[in-house]
Amino acid sequence: MTSMRAIGTHLILAVALVALAVPAVAHAQKAAPAKTIRVAVYDHSNGDSGGWKNLKKILVPETGFETTMVTPQDIRDGVLKDYDVLIMPGGSGSKQSKMLEEKGRENVKNYVKSGGSYVGICAGSYLASSHYSWSLGILNAKVWDRSHWNRGTGNVELEFSSSGSEVLKAEKDEMECYYGQGPLLVPDNNPDLPGYEVLATYGTEIAKKGAPEGAMVGTHAIVRTKYGEGRVICFSPHPEKDGGPNALMIEGVRWAGSAPKK
Numbered sequence: 001m002t003s004m005r006a007i008g009t010h011l012i013l014a015v016a017l018v019a020l021a022v023p024a025v026a027h028a029q030k031a032a033p034a035k036t037i038r039v040a041v042y043d044h045s046n047g048d049s050g051g052w053k054n055l056k057k058i059l060v061p062e063t064g065f066e067t068t069m070v071t072p073q074d075i076r077d078g079v080l081k082d083y084d085v086l087i088m089p090g091g092s093g094s095k096q097s098k099m100l101e102e103k104g105r106e107n108v109k110n111y112v113k114s115g116g117s118y119v120g121i122c123a124g125s126y127l128a129s130s131h132y133s134w135s136l137g138i139l140n141a142k143v144w145d146r147s148h149w150n151r152g153t154g155n156v157e158l159e160f161s162s163s164g165s166e167v168l169k170a171e172k173d174e175m176e177c178y179y180g181q182g183p184l185l186v187p188d189n190n191p192d193l194p195g196y197e198v199l200a201t202y203g204t205e206i207a208k209k210g211a212p213e214g215a216m217v218g219t220h221a222i223v224r225t226k227y228g229e230g231r232v233i234c235f236s237p238h239p240e241k242d243g244g245p246n247a248l249m250i251e252g253v254r255w256a257g258s259a260p261k262k
Contacts, residue, residue, distance in 0.1 A: 035064070035258075036061065036064060036065065036066050037064055037065050037066070037084050037085060037253070037254065037257030037258070038065075038066050038068075038082065038083045038084045038085070038257075039055075039059050039065050039066065039067045039068070039083065039084065039085045039086075039087060039253060039257065040068055040069075040070040040074075040079065040080060040082075040083040040085065040086050040087070041055050041056070041059075041067060041068070041069050041070065041087045041089060042069075042070055042071075042072075042075070042086065042087065042088050042089065042096065042124075043069045043070070043071065043089075044071060044072050044095075044096070044099045045091075049089065049090075049091060050090070050241075051087075051089025051090045051091065051121065051240070052069055052089065054240045054241060054242060055067065055087060055089065055240055055249075056069075057242075058240060058246045058249060058250055059249075059250065059253060063250055064254065065253070065257075068083070070083075070086075072099040072100050072101065072104050075100060075104045075107050075108065076100070076101065076103045076104045076107060078107065080107060080108070080111040080116060081111070083116070084116070084117060084256075084257040084259075085116070085117045085118075085119055085253055085256050085257040086108065086111065086112075086116065086117070086118050086119070087119040087120075087121065087124065087253065088118070088119070088120050088121070088123065088124025088127055088128070089121045089122070089123070089124055089240075090121050090122035090123050090124070090180060090182075090238060091122075091123040092123055093123040093124065093125075093126030093127040093132070093134075093135070094126075094132070094134050095123075096123060096124070096127050097127055097134040097135070097136075098134070105136060108136060109136055109137075109138060109227075111230070112138055112227045112228060112230035112231075112232065113227060113228030113229065113230060114228065114229055114230070115228075115229040115230050115259065116230050117230055117231040117232070117233075117256035117257055117259055118138060118227070118230065118231070118232045118233075118256070119232075119233055119234075119235070119252060119253055119256050120139070120232070120233075120234040120235065121182075121234075121235045121238060121240065121249075122180055122181070122182035122183075122235070122236065122237070122238060123182075124234070125139070125182060125183050125185065125234035125235060125236055126143065126182075126183050128141075128232060128234050129141045129142065129143060129183060129185070129188070129234075130142070130188045130190045130193060131143045131146070131183075131188065137190070137193070138193075138227040138232055139185075139193070139196060139223070139225055139227075139232055139234055140187060140188045140189075140190050140193035140194065140195055140196055140225065141183075141185045141186065141187060141188050141196060141220075141223065141234075142185075142186050142187070142188045143183040143184060143185065143186075144183075144184040144185070144186045144215065144219050145184055145211065145212070145215045145216070148209070148210065148211035148212070148215070149181060149183070150181055150209055151181060151206050151207060151208055151209055151211035151216070152181070152206045152207070152208030152209055152211070153178070153179060153180050153181060153206065154178070154179060154206050155176050155177065155178055155179070156176070156177060156178075156179045156202055156203070156204045156205060156206060156216075156237065157174050157175070157176055157177075157202070157203035157204040158174065158175050158176075158177050158200040158201070158202065158203065158221050158222070158237065159173065159174050159200060159201050159202075159203040160172075160173055160174070160175070160199065160200045161197075161198055161199055161200065161201075163197060163199060164198070164199030164200045164222060167199060167224070167251065167252070167255050168199060168200075168222070168247075168248045168251045168252055168255075169247060169248075169251045170200075170245075170248065171247075174203055175245050175248070176245075177221075177237045177238065177239050177244055177245055177248070178237060178238045178239075178241045178244055179202075179206055179236070179237045179238070180237070180238050182221075182235070182236035182237055182238075183236050184202070184215070184216055184219035184220075184236065185219060185220040185221070185223055185234070185236060186219060186220065193225075193227070194225055194226060195225070196220075196223040196224060196225035197223060197224050197225065198220050198222075198223055199222040199223060199224060199233075200220075200221045200222040201218055201219065201220055201221055202216050202217055202218065202219050202220075202221050202236075203217065204217065205217050220236070221235070221236045221237055222234070222235050222236065222237075222248075222252070224255070230259065231255070231256045231259045232256075233252050233253075233255065233256050235248075235249070235252065239252075
C-alpha cells in the first residue's frame with residue numbers, strides 16, 4: 001500500500017488554501033479578552049455526554065467564553081442566532097444528523113453561511129464533511145479509509161503546520177492527543193466549496209480491528225475553512241479530553257469565535 005505520508009504530502013500541496021485572517025489573541029492561560037465569546041455546545045443526551053462535560057470545564061469566563069448546552073430542538077427553533085460559535089462534539093455524526101432533522105441541519109448551514117462559526121470534534125467533523133448523504137457539506141473533505149472508521153482508540157502524535165502552530169498556540173511542533181475514531185480527512189473536490197487549510201496531520205496511527213497500517217499517518221487531523229461568511233474548524237481527535245492538550249481546543253474555538261461580524 002502506498003505510504004499515506006507521501007500521499008498526504010501531495011494532498012496538502014493540492015489543497016486550495018482559503019485566505020483567512022488570523023486575529024492576534026492572548027494565550028489561553030492569560031487574562032481573558034474583552035469580548036466574551038458565546039458558545040453553544042450541541043447535546044442530545046440531556047447533558048450526560050462527555051463532550052459537553054469536558055467542554056464546559058475549559059470554555060469558561062476566565063478564558064473568555066460563555067458556554068451553553070443546546071438541544072436539537074433548540075437548533076430547530078432558531079437559537080443559534082444568539083451565539084458566536086456552535087460546537088458539534090464527539091459521538092455519532094449520523095446520529096447527530098438524524099436528531100437535528102432536515103430543519104435543524106438547514107438552520108446550522110444557514111447560521112454558518114451568514115457569519116456564524118462551526119467547530120466540529122470527531123463526530124462533528126464527520127458531520128461537517130462533504131462525504132456522506134447525511135453530512136452538512138460545509139467542509140470540502142472526504143474520509144480516507146472509510147471502511148475502517150472504527151480502527152480503535154488511543155493516543156497519537158499530531159504534527160502542526162506553521163499556521164497550525166500560530167492559530168492553536170501549539171508550544172511544540174508535535175503533540176500527543178487522544179484519538180477516538182475520528183475521520184481521517186483528505187480533500188474532496190466539491191466545486192461549490194472552497195478548499196481547506198491543514199493545521200495538523202497525524203504523525204502516528206491507530207491500526208486495530210483490521211485497519212491497515214500506514215493508512216492514517218499523513219492524513220489531516222485539524223483543518224479550517226470558510227463556508228459563506230462563517231468560519232469552520234474541525235478536529236478529528238479530542239484535545240478537549242481531561243488531561244489532554246486543552247489549549248488547542250480553547251484556541252481553536254477562540255479563532256472561530258473571533259470572526260469579525262458584518
